Amino acid sequence: MDWGMKNRLSQVIQPDGHCFFLPIDHGYFQGPTRCLEKPGETIKPLLSFVDALFVTRGVLRAVVNPDNSKPIILRVSGATSMASGDLANEEITTSIEEIIRLNASAVGISVFIGSDYQRQTLLNLAHLVNDCEDYGIPVMAVTAVGKELEKRDARYLALSCRIAAELGARIVKTYWCEDFQKVVESCPVPVVMAGGPKCESEREVFEFVYDGMQKGAIGINLGRNVWQNAHPVAMARALQAIIHENATAKEAVEIFREVRAKCV
Numbered sequence: 001m002d003w004g005m006k007n008r009l010s011q012v013i014q015p016d017g018h019c020f021f022l023p024i025d026h027g028y029f030q031g032p033t034r035c036l037e038k039p040g041e042t043i044k045p046l047l048s049f050v051d052a053l054f055v056t057r058g059v060l061r062a063v064v065n066p067d068n069s070k071p072i073i074l075r076v077s078g079a080t081s082m083a084s085g086d087l088a089n090e091e092i093t094t095s096i097e098e099i100i101r102l103n104a105s106a107v108g109i110s111v112f113i114g115s116d117y118q119r120q121t122l123l124n125l126a127h128l129v130n131d132c133e134d135y136g137i138p139v140m141a142v143t144a145v146g147k148e149l150e151k152r153d154a155r156y157l158a159l160s161c162r163i164a165a166e167l168g169a170r171i172v173k174t175y176w177c178e179d180f181q182k183v184v185e186s187c188p189v190p191v192v193m194a195g196g197p198k199c200e201s202e203r204e205v206f207e208f209v210y211d212g213m214q215k216g217a218i219g220i221n222l223g224r225n226v227w228q229n230a231h232p233v234a235m236a237r238a239l240q241a242i243i244h245e246n247a248t249a250k251e252a253v254e255i256f257r258e259v260r261a262k263c264v
């Protein structure tokens with residue numbers, strides 16, 4: 001692996017081999033998502049707990065301080081919206097020149113396996129890998145399901161992750177599921193867990209994150225379950241403990257309660 005690629009990967013994946021990415025890219029198809037109406041305010045208290053931000057170029061330029069930023073994973077696919085049509089109908093939205101200009105440590109792009117836009121989104125991934133590999137920039141593939149959340153089972157996710165890795169993704173982001181080891185074991189590149197819609201309780205989040213880490217994930221890319229929680233700082237600190245300090249779900253609940261008590 002070339003020095004530049006290794007160096008960028010080491011910016012987003014910590015020396016323990018684990019990572020905590022904070023996604024704030026939801027606006028690229030959802031518009032002003034709840035608790036992300038002012039993304040600059042949302043991330044301010046959370047940045048010290050996370051290893052990288054997953055963000056679009058527009059929000060990056062508008063609200064992220066370039067003098068004091070976490071490594072950036074740039075969201076480079078889009079062109080759909082909740083307002084109409086099929087969320088899978090994405091294209092690449094950002095040129096390689098822009099990716100380099102913004103000094104991205106990595107880029108993220110969605111693929112929608114099994115959708116009407118499977119071929120298009122897989123070719124988007126392949127073309128992005130072609131461009132980014134030339135410059136040592138890692139591509140993270142996001143195995144997206146659009147509104148069809150019921151698709152999230154091990155068979156489907158293993159298929160999606162493997163295809164994304166075969167096309168050259170350096171990291172794959174997918175959903176946690178039952179039998180998650182089946183997804184990780186058949187994927188030849190590191191797997192990061194996405195969050196999905198906000199869970200019923202903090203404990204539920206900690207349990208799936210802990211389980212996924214035990215089954216071989218290298219980390220998380222969790223947004224709504226962090227910043228839509230009533231106590232986002234406590235949530236971020238507790239998740240950091242699972243990812244980087246091997247805390248159990250039970251210990252994470254204790255950390256969450258301690259930090260919440262200090263914050264109120």
Ligand code: 5RP
Binds near residue numbers: 025054194221222
């Ligand atoms: C949207 C994304 C988001 O980054 C992803 O959904 C993670 O955020 P959340 O934990 O809120 O689901 O890739 O397609």
